[in-house]
Amino acid sequence: MSKLVPAVRSGDVLMPALGFGTWQLENGTAVPLVEKALEVGYRHIDTAQIYGNERDVGAAIKTSGVKREEIFLTTKVWIDKFADGALQRSAEKSLERLGVDYVDLLLLHWPKPDVPLAETLKALNAVRAKGWTRAIGLSNFPSALMREAAALSEAPIATNQVEYHPYLSQKTLIATAHDLSASITAWSPLAQGKVAQDPVLIEIGRAHGKTPGQVTLRWIIQQGVIAIPRTSNPARIVENFNVLDFELSDDEMTRIHALARPDGRLGDWLDKAYQWDAD
Ligand SMILES: NC(=O)c1ccc[n+]([C@@H]2O[C@H](COP(=O)([O-])OP(=O)(O)OC[C@H]3O[C@@H](n4cnc5c(N)ncnc54)[C@H](OP(=O)(O)O)[C@@H]3O)[C@@H](O)[C@H]2O)c1
Incomplete structure (x- = not known):
């Protein structure tokens, strides 16, 4: 098994094409799993303030013995901390909980109209200027809003982390990210486990001696996502x-x-002020 994970150019940083997600790994459960992921060779870990497991992720990184600088660590700011000042304090608290001096990527978790985007982007850039994060990015931003954020930001937008799997087309967002020299990061890449029962993915997997989950992940990273x-x-x-x-x-x-279909979206928590891309 080759352990060379390709790197994906994301703004002015490189991100490992494969990372380990930690949503819903609560009450200490993330610790042994993140340790195991680092032992297996993952060098990209995704957490968020709202997941309630930043302390566990940080503890696992410490005990893993893998050097901090070898790991690409992402966390996210929750939507109630997008005001100037609140965002910086939130980032500082994330670093405290993670027990690190910096994260590699700090994302705005979901777009929210309550605070002007310009103010939030300014605060996010200020966190980067302090050296608390190497890169900044977005999550769940439709194309038009992603372009708006990129235009307002001093630093490049590294990635937009969005739902993406075989049942949901993200053609427009992938093209938009490409245009902006950013990447797309696929959340729920396995459609929350649904790919395991898919006859097409099972059949393709058979031809390669791979599981439907492996075929799906390969399909994603082979697109540069x-x-x-x-x-x-x-x-x-x-x-x-x-x-x-x-x-x-x-x-x-x-x-x-x-396999993409109109009702393929699993997590639709977008604020009413915004609209998803048509495809
Ligand atoms: N930015 C956002 O708004 C956002 C939203 C959602 C998720 N995320 C991030 O994206 C990560 C991944 O998304 P996700 O957790 O929603 O879903 P996912 O990775 O698509 O699927 C996880 C589910 O699939 C099962 N599974 C894992 N590997 C499998 C395999 N090889 N074959 C069959 N089933 C498998 C898991 O069950 P077992 O545990 O039993 O293996 C779990 O129930 C999250 O953990 C989080 O870091 C971000």
Whole structure:
């Protein structure tokens, strides 16, 4: 198994194409799982203030023995802390909980109209200027708003972390990110486990000796998109990392793209003020 995870250019930083997601890993459960992920070879960990597990993620990084600078660590600011001042304090608290001097990437978790975007972007840039994060980015921003944020930001927008899996097209957002020299990071890349029962993914997997989950993750990273699967099962931590030693044909990629459907979105918590891209 090749352990060379490709790097994806994201603004002015490189992000490992495969990361470990930690949503819903609460009450200490993240500790052994993040340790295991780092042991297996993941070097990209995704957490958020709202997940309530920054302390656990930080503890696992410490005990793993992997050097801090070898890990790409992402956290996110929750939507009630987007005002100038509140955002900086929130970032500082995240660093305290994580027990690190800096994160690699700090994201705005969901767009929220309560505070002007210009004010939030200014505060986010101030956090970067302090050296508390190497890069800044967005999460769940539709294309028009992503362009607006990029225009308002002094530092490049590194990534937009959005739901992406075979059942949801993100054609427009992927093209927008490309235009802005940013990346897309796919959350719920396994459609929260639903891909495991998919006949097309099962069939393609058979041809490669891979599981439907592995085929899906390969399909994502082969597009130059970053995937951050989550599992509470140590065997699947290995399974989900073992996607670097095979390639999908153009025909297989097209067949997987064709699984997208209008009702494929799983997490629709976008503020009413905004609208998702049509495709
Ligand atoms: N920015 C945002 O708004 C946002 C929103 C959602 C998620 N995220 C991030 O994205 C990460 C991933 O998304 P997610 O946790 O929603 O969903 P996901 O990674 O698509 O799916 C996780 C689910 O799939 C199962 N699973 C894992 N590996 C599998 C495999 N190889 N085959 C079959 N089933 C498998 C897991 O069950 P087991 O535990 O039993 O393996 C779990 O129930 C999150 O953890 C979080 O870091 C961000």
